[in-house]
Amino acid sequence: MLKKPDFQILIQELAFKTSRSGGKGGQHVNKVSSKVELIWDINQTAACDEDQKQRIIKKLGNRIDKEGLLHLVADDDRSQYKNKELSIKRLLKLIKESLIEEKPRKPTKPSKAAIHKRLESKKKQALKKINRNTNWD
Template sequence: MNIENLIKELSFKAVRSSGAGGQHVNKVSSKIELTFNIEGSGVLTEEQKAILLKKLSNRLTKENVLILFCDDSRSQHKNKEIAIERFLELIKTGLKKVKPRKATKPSKSAIRKRLKSKKRLSQKKANRQKPDLE
């Protein structure tokens, strides 16, 4: 996967940031909206697209477009860099293959240790009870 070509497929839009900030925030469009159409990507293979559509399904629009916002900084350029970093991290983690879990049994010593501690605890609780005098 070529990262430079992937970045070229991104589209950016600068919008006004929300929240407090005084006069500055009302004049400057420093918030960045990054959009990426997964199905329309020429860099990703069909298999990669299918994996991303499945793994990122809760973050996609109905048209399978990924939208990321960034208004961390007052600088539009810095926000754009941060948004690109977040996007690349999201794609990398989305395409990372998860190792299948191998089912294992607990060792004999672990089983013995667990049973011994259970026996000790039950003995402790039995000793708390009043003795049976009959």
């Protein structure tokens, strides 16, 4: 069982970039930087051990650039503070989901009753089609 990463350390390691966001807000949009880009360096983090880092990199590889930085953008709200909170919540959720271990699938065979039921339904369907082809002339 994996231990949980230390989210307090993780939050302190985050870097943020702000920029002007499009969307609703009228003139307010043109003068306020409400769009927030969260940047997290996975390779340099002290919040996770090596095994956790590898799992996160494997699961979230499409969001990680060549330098090993994970980028998340939030521009849902007109408030920079709310967008910052939202991006942190999204990051924590992504990390928790990527650290869940998938259970290996156990291959099973269909039961004899299931095989019999399938074959009976196939026979009924075949009889229907045969009966449709008979000419009544």
